[in-house]
Amino acid sequence: MLTVSKLAKRFNISRTTLLYYEQAELLFPATRSDNGYRWYGEQEIERLKRIVNYRSFGISITQIKHLLDKTEDNDQEKILRKQFDHLEQEIRSLRKQQKAIVTFMDSPEFANSQSMTKEKWTAILRASGMNDDDMMKWHRQFEKMEPQAHQAFLESLNIPKTEIRQIRKMSR
Incomplete structure (x- = not known):
C-alpha cells in the first residue's frame, strides 16, 4: 500500500494531481487510515497506470472516466481513434x-x-x-x-x- 505522496512520486505526478483524480472520480484510495491518510493498493496502482497512459495520449478526464467505467468494449477504440484523428x-x-x-x-x-x-x-x-x-x-x-x-x-x-x-x- 502506498500513500498519496509515494504514489505520486512513483508515477512522477504531483500530489495535487492525484487529489484531482479523486475529485474527478477517476481514482479513489483503497482505504483511509484513522488519521485520514489515503492508502492505495495494487488495484488502484493499475488504474492509475491506465489514467497516466490515457493522459499521455491527450485524452480528456471526461473521456478517461468513460473509458475506465467501460460500458462498451469498442469505446476505447472509438476514443483512441478520435484522439488520433485530432492529433493528425x-x-x-x-x-x-x-x-x-x-x-x-x-x-x-x-x-x-x-x-x-x-x-x-x-x-x-x-x-x-x-x-x-x-x-x-x-x-x-x-x-x-x-x-x-x-x-x-x-x-x-x-x-x-x-x-x-x-x-x-x-x-x-
Whole structure:
C-alpha cells in the first residue's frame, strides 16, 4: 500500500494531481487510515497506470472516466481513434504553419528587411497558434537542422548577441 505522496512520486505526478483524480472520480484510495491518510493498493496502482497512459495520449478526464467505467468494449477504440484523428489534424495545422514560416523566410522581403524584430516575429508565431513551449521546440529544431541559419535568423531580428547565445544554448 502506498500513500498519496509515494504514489505520486512513483508515477512522477504531483500530489495535487492525484487529489484531482479523486475529485474527478477517476481514482479513489483503497482505504483511509484513522488519521485520514489515503492508502492505495495494487488495484488502484493499475488504474492509475491506465489514467497516466490515457493522459499521455491527450485524452480528456471526461473521456478517461468513460473509458475506465467501460460500458462498451469498442469505446476505447472509438476514443483512441478520435484522439488520433485530432492529433493528425493538429500536425497538419502545424505543418501549414511551418510552410508559411519557411515561405516567409525565403521571401526577398524577409532577406532584405531589417524591420522584422523579435517582438514582431513572436507576435506572428503567437498569431499562428504557437505558445512559448512551441516556440522553444521550433528553436530546437532550427538549431538542430541548420545552426548557422538559426544564428543568421536571430541576428536578422536584431537580437543582442548575449541573448542569441542564450537562445542557442537553450536550443541545444
